Amino acid sequence: MTNFTTPSRRSLLRGAAAGGLLAATGLPIGRAFAADLVVGFIYVGPRDDYGYNQAQAEGAAALKKLAGVKVVEEEKVPETIAVEKTMESMINLDGAKLLFPTSFGYYNPHMLKLAKKYPAVRFEHCGGLWTEGAPKNAGSYFGYIDEAQYLAGIVAGHTSKTGKLGFIAAKPIPQVLRNINAFTLGARSVNPNATTQVIFTGDWSLPVKEAEASNSLIDQGVDVLTCHVDSPKVVMETAERRGVFCSGYHVNQAPLAPKGYLTGAEWAWSGLFTSMVDAVKTGKPIPNLVRGGLKEGLVKTSAYGPAVGEAARKQADAVKARFLDSGFVIFKGPLKDNKGAVVIPAGQEQGQTDLRLESMNYLVEGVLGALA
Amino acid sequence: MTRSDGWAATIDAVAIPVLAIVVALVLFGAFVAIYGVDPFAAYGLMFEGAFGSAFSWQNSLLRSAPLILTALCTALPARAGLVVIGAEGALALGGLAAAAVGHALDGANGMVTVTVMAVAAAVIGGAWVALAGALRYWRGVNETIASLLLVYIAIALFNHLVEGPLRDPASLNKPSTPPIADDAMIGAIPGFDVHWGLVTGVLLCLAFWVLIERTTIGFAIRLIGDNQKAARLAGLRLGGYVLVVCALGGAAAGLAGLYEVAAVHGQANASLLVGYGFTGILVSFLARHNPLAIIPVAILIGGIGASGGLLQRRLDLPDAAVLVLQGILFVTILASETMYGRIRWRLPSLVAARRPA
Numbered sequence: 001m002t003n004f005t006t007p008s009r010r011s012l013l014r015g016a017a018a019g020g021l022l023a024a025t026g027l028p029i030g031r032a033f034a035a036d037l038v039v040g041f042i043y044v045g046p047r048d049d050y051g052y053n054q055a056q057a058e059g060a061a062a063l064k065k066l067a068g069v070k071v072v073e074e075e076k077v078p079e080t081i082a083v084e085k086t087m088e089s090m091i092n093l094d095g096a097k098l099l100f101p102t103s104f105g106y107y108n109p110h111m112l113k114l115a116k117k118y119p120a121v122r123f124e125h126c127g128g129l130w131t132e133g134a135p136k137n138a139g140s141y142f143g144y145i146d147e148a149q150y151l152a153g154i155v156a157g158h159t160s161k162t163g164k165l166g167f168i169a170a171k172p173i174p175q176v177l178r179n180i181n182a183f184t185l186g187a188r189s190v191n192p193n194a195t196t197q198v199i200f201t202g203d204w205s206l207p208v209k210e211a212e213a214s215n216s217l218i219d220q221g222v223d224v225l226t227c228h229v230d231s232p233k234v235v236m237e238t239a240e241r242r243g244v245f246c247s248g249y250h251v252n253q254a255p256l257a258p259k260g261y262l263t264g265a266e267w268a269w270s271g272l273f274t275s276m277v278d279a280v281k282t283g284k285p286i287p288n289l290v291r292g293g294l295k296e297g298l299v300k301t302s303a304y305g306p307a308v309g310e311a312a313r314k315q316a317d318a319v320k321a322r323f324l325d326s327g328f329v330i331f332k333g334p335l336k337d338n339k340g341a342v343v344i345p346a347g348q349e350q351g352q353t354d355l356r357l358e359s360m361n362y363l364v365e366g367v368l369g370a371l372a
Numbered sequence: 373m374t375r376s377d378g379w380a381a382t383i384d385a386v387a388i389p390v391l392a393i394v395v396a397l398v399l400f401g402a403f404v405a406i407y408g409v410d411p412f413a414a415y416g417l418m419f420e421g422a423f424g425s426a427f428s429w430q431n432s433l434l435r436s437a438p439l440i441l442t443a444l445c446t447a448l449p450a451r452a453g454l455v456v457i458g459a460e461g462a463l464a465l466g467g468l469a470a471a472a473v474g475h476a477l478d479g480a481n482g483m484v485t486v487t488v489m490a491v492a493a494a495v496i497g498g499a500w501v502a503l504a505g506a507l508r509y510w511r512g513v514n515e516t517i518a519s520l521l522l523v524y525i526a527i528a529l530f531n532h533l534v535e536g537p538l539r540d541p542a543s544l545n546k547p548s549t550p551p552i553a554d555d556a557m558i559g560a561i562p563g564f565d566v567h568w569g570l571v572t573g574v575l576l577c578l579a580f581w582v583l584i585e586r587t588t589i590g591f592a593i594r595l596i597g598d599n600q601k602a603a604r605l606a607g608l609r610l611g612g613y614v615l616v617v618c619a620l621g622g623a624a625a626g627l628a629g630l631y632e633v634a635a636v637h638g639q640a641n642a643s644l645l646v647g648y649g650f651t652g653i654l655v656s657f658l659a660r661h662n663p664l665a666i667i668p669v670a671i672l673i674g675g676i677g678a679s680g681g682l683l684q685r686r687l688d689l690p691d692a693a694v695l696v697l698q699g700i701l702f703v704t705i706l707a708s709e710t711m712y713g714r715i716r717w718r719l720p721s722l723v724a725a726r727r728p729a
Contacts, residue, residue, distance in 0.1 A: 046691070074681045076691040078646040081636050085431045086681050092427050093420070094685060105546050105643055109636075127545070171535075173545045202531070203642075359544055372536070 036070040037097055037281055039063055040090035042083060043075040044103035044230075045205060051231035051250040056102040056126065058251065059269030063277055072096065079105030087114045091121055098280050100273070102126045111138060122280055127175070129358070130288045139286055141272060144293030144352045146182035147323050148265030148301045149226075150330050151316045152247045153186020155262050155304070156224040157194050158312030159245055160187070166217035167198045168210055168227040168235055172371045174360040176228045179265070181364045182330050183226060183247075188366050190315065197222055198369035204230040214238035224262065236261070245307060252302045263316070264302035271297050293352060294323045337362035338369075383717050389658075392708040393672075396701040403696055409687050421682035422675030430565045436674030437566065438463075440573030441628035442652025443659065443666045444580060445501060445621035449515070450661035451584050452617045453597035454508065458501050458519030459625040460649025461526030466497035466626025467633045468530055471640035472538055474552035474633070482555030489556070490630050497626015498619035500526060505618030509611045515618075527645060534641055548641035558635040569631030574667055576624055581663040593617060625649060654698065658705050673698065 039060075047057035053075065064071045072094050077083050083106050090096040091114075099121060101111050107128035115123045115135035128140035156165050165187055169176045184196040197220065199213040211234045214225055218239070225239040226232075226247040233256060239246035240257035248254070248264025272290065279286045292298040301320070304313055322328040331354075334346040343362050344350060350357055363369060401411030422432050445459035470489040477485045504519040540550040560567050584590040593613055596603040604610060632644050655673055659665035680694035 072685040074684050074691075077681075079643040080632070080646050081434055082646075082677070085434065085678065088427065089421070089431065089678075089681050090685070092425075093682065105641075109638055171547070173547070175545050 036068050037277065038070045038072060038090075038095050039277060040087070040094065040096040040099045041071065041073045042077050042086055042090075042099070042101045042103070042106065043073070044079065044105070045076060047073065047075045049231040050233040050236075050253055050256065051229070053102070053230070055250045055267040056100065056269060059267075059273040060100070062270035063273055066274065066277065068281070069277055077103075079103055079110070081110075084110045084114055087111070087123075088118075091118055096121065098122045098124070098277065100124050100126070104128065107140065122276075122286070124276060124286075134288070136288065139288040139290065141290035141298070143267060143296075143298035144291065145265050145267065145299045146178045146330060147293040147352075148299045149179045149182040150186035151301050151320055151323075152226065152263050152265050153183040153188075154190055154316045154319060155308055155312045156183070156226070156245070156247055157187030157190035158309060158315070159262055159307060160191070160194065160224045162221045162223050163191055163194045164220070164222045165194060165196045166214070166220075166222035166225045167196050167367075168213045168217070168225070168229060169198055169200050170204045170229045171202065172200055174358055177360045177363065177371075178357060179228050179249075180367060181360070181362075184364055184366045185330060186319075190312075194366065196367045196369075198363065198367055200369070201229065207231070207234045210234045211238050215242070218242045218244055226264075248302055254302060254305060258305075260307060261302070261305040262308050263304050266300050266302055268297055268300045291353070294320065295326050331357060336365045338365050338367050340365075380713075380715075380717055384712050384715065387717075388708050388711050388715075389705060392704040393701065396697065396704040399700050399704070400697045403700075404687075404689065404693065407689060409689060414683060414687060414689070417682045417686055418676070418679040421679030427565075428675075428678060431678040432671055432675035433566045433570055434674070435677045436670040437569040437573055438628040438632065438648040439652050439655050439670040439673055440577060440666055441569065441624045441631075442649045443655035443670060444573075444576060444624035444652075444663065445649070446653050446656035447659065447661040447663055447666060448580060448584075448617045448621040448624075449501075449505070449614075450656065451590075451597050452593045452613055453600065454505070454614065454617065455516045456501060456504060456519045456618060456621060457516060457653050458504055458522050458526075458622070458649070459628075459652045460645065460647070461519075461523035462497035462500045462622040462625035463629040463632070463649050464523075464526045464530040464645055465500050465629070466493035466622075467629025467644045468533060468538070468549070468640045469493050469496040469626070470630040470633045471549040471552065474556050475550045477556070478553050482553070485553070485556040486558060486634060489552075489634060490627065493626040493630035493633075494623035495626070497629065498621075498623035501622025501625065502615050502619040505614045509614045523649065530640075530645070531642070538640075540639070543639075543641070546641055548637075548639045551639045552634065556634065557638060558631065560635075567631060567635035569628065569635055572627060572631070573624075573670075576627075577663040577667050580620070584663065589613075589616075625652070628652075654702060658702065660709075676701075 041060045043053040045053045047053050060071050060073060063069050072090055074086050077086050083101060087099055104127040107125045111123050111125050112134060115138035119137050123138045125140045127142050130140040167180050169180060180198055187194040197217055201209040210229055214235050224245040225235055227235045227249055232249045232253055236246050236253045236256040240260050245260045245262050246257050247262050251266055253264060254261045276286055329349045329351050332349040333344040335344040337343050404414045405411050421428055423429055442459035442463060445462060446456055449456040470493040473492040474485055474489045477488060504515050504522055507513040507518045508515040534549060535547040538549045539547050558568050592608050596610060596613055628648060633640055637643055655666060655670045659669040676694050676697055683689045683693050684691060
């Protein structure tokens with residue numbers, strides 16, 4: 001044991017050297033997490049919402065396991081000046097070098113403004129569309145989750161006894177319409193008489209309205225429910241309680257509906273986030289616009305539930321295999337909307353990168369419901 | 373009257389709210405301790421996040437700016453004895469009016485555009501809340517309920533217009549009105565990261581304080597608030613005053629909408645509706661509807677909001693922690709109302725000696 005009370009000359013010298021070394025590194029002592037790469041995640045809702053935010057938080061959780069990475073998270077941050085201040089606070093007070101503001105409304109003007117102000121920080125946004133002219137240290141990522149919805153539609157079409165499917169959606173915007181249409185096309189590829197009754201609730205998180213919509217759809221004979229809202233929890237629970245099937249969205253909701261859960265369209269962000277962290281650490285460039293589907297591993301389907309039959313599994317797996325070889329196009333002619341107008345003429349295809357899909361403004365034939 | 377009546381009232385006005393805040397912080401400390409968090413670590417982080425640096429100060433001030441304006445929407449009518457809680461609706465429609473006018477004047481001089489936008493926001497916001505006052509005065513409808521229901525109508529109208537007739541077709545996945553021109557945007561106060569809404573709010577607070585406390589109109593308003601029958605007997609035309617306080621309050625909330633559009637978002641969309649109008653009610657009550665007190669109270673609430681992020685990030689406290697603190701604060705401050713005039717302050721002899729004989 002060293003004698004602490006009367007230090008030898010040698011230990012004094014050693015101490016002085018260590019002190020000098022510490023000073024020379026210039027580490028701001030007391031500043032939080034100075035040594036690691038600090039990654040900030042910002043969610044618009046609670047991160048355990050069984051939905052959109054949880055999907056992002058599961059990606060963040062994967063980063064927490066990496067050595068040399070410190071994750072800071074803030075939830076329920078509105079799409080206002082508050083998110084600008086949260087980003088700045090993560091940069092200034094936590095030393096964040098990579099930020100994931102994950103809600104759609106964070107992109108413009110908030111994230112773009114901050115990206116201009118802090119060129120040394122990397123910003124990665126979910127759902128936005130990065131375009132030439134936007135800051136180079138900003139980027140946007142998103143997945144073609146309609147591919148997973150198409151597969152879920154196949155399973156739903158097989159499983160439904162009434163041929164009536166229900167879709168509870170937040171707003172009639174292109175991203176949502178794409179999911180409704182893909183789900184319906186998947187279902188009608190197995191049962192041409194299947195219909196999807198859609199209800200728009202008007203906003204992203206309205207649990208009471210979502211429960212009312214679920215009950216009313218079930219009362220009308222719908223026996224498979226799915227949704228595109230921020231948190232599918234209420235829809236899944238209502239379906240299970242009423243004894244009908246359900247198909248999940250955003251994350252795996254099987255624990256909420258162990259009997260009736262068929263499958264679901266899920267995000268798979270951990271791989272992407274890990275590669276982005278690696279790129280920031282090694283200084284490799286990250287593409288500003290990242291898009292991908294099943295093939296790129298950005299989306300996936302939930303494991304099949306007990307109610308899914310052999311035929312449904314086989315057919316869904318076969319189509320999935322075609323997605324994985326990128327040989328399958330969802331939106332192709334002849335395609336009619338639910339008013340009878342031709343939206344894609346025969347012989348034409350709109351692949352995932354087709355910009356016309358980004359401004360989709362129709363419901364396909366077989367969807368019961370209207371946009372306005 | 374005792375010798376130190378005036379002093380006691382002044383000390384009351386400062387010491388009681390401070391004591392209430394201290395009690396709230398102690399209770400909040402106990403709350404976080406239940407979560408297994410060191411209360412002093414929480415206090416330290418709250419201070420760091422709210423007022424610990426120039427950045428934190430600006431963060432708090434920026435968050436307080438809309439709250440000052442929406443608080444006035446409750447504070448002014450309150451002085452005339454009305455409990456109005458309709459600021460959110462005035463903010464929504466004021467902001468929408470500003471965005472619509474701003475887009476219509478695209479290409480005009482920036483200063484002119486901003487001025488017209490401000491007038492539109494104030495007029496629409498004022499008219500909307502005055503509607504609650506009019507219903508109260510002429511139809512006897514309870515103004516609290518009326519103003520709250522008008523909020524829901526305003527939001528429905530707002531959503532309908534933003535997602536329908538006023539929607540920018542290019543706003544695909546987040547329906548919004550068309551953006552206003554860059555030169556019609558209200559920038560930050562030079563040298564600061566805080567927009568001019570803060571200055572506007574502070575000036576309006578001062579102006580309304582003078583109006584209420586130092587003018588005959590203000591005297592009439594206070595008289596109506598204290599005793600409506602006496603005011604009527606004194607020959608005051610109640611209807612006019614009721615409409616004026618509601619309209620002025622609504623105009624302030626409408627201006628909050630203007631700054632959200634012209635200083636933050638550049639367009640009107642659902643991001644305007646994040647509850648500033650409702651937090652303003654809290655601010656007004658905490659400030660006991662005194663326009664001057666609204667300023668520090670709004671900064672305090674802004675600071676709590678600013679520090680909430682740090683509590684989440686460093687201590688893993690849930691987001692609701694700051695709501696708990698806000699709730700505790702609300703209760704302790706309202707409970708402390710009963711303390712006014714009941715505490716016998718032992719004045720230092722110095723204070724007593726300085727009073728003229």
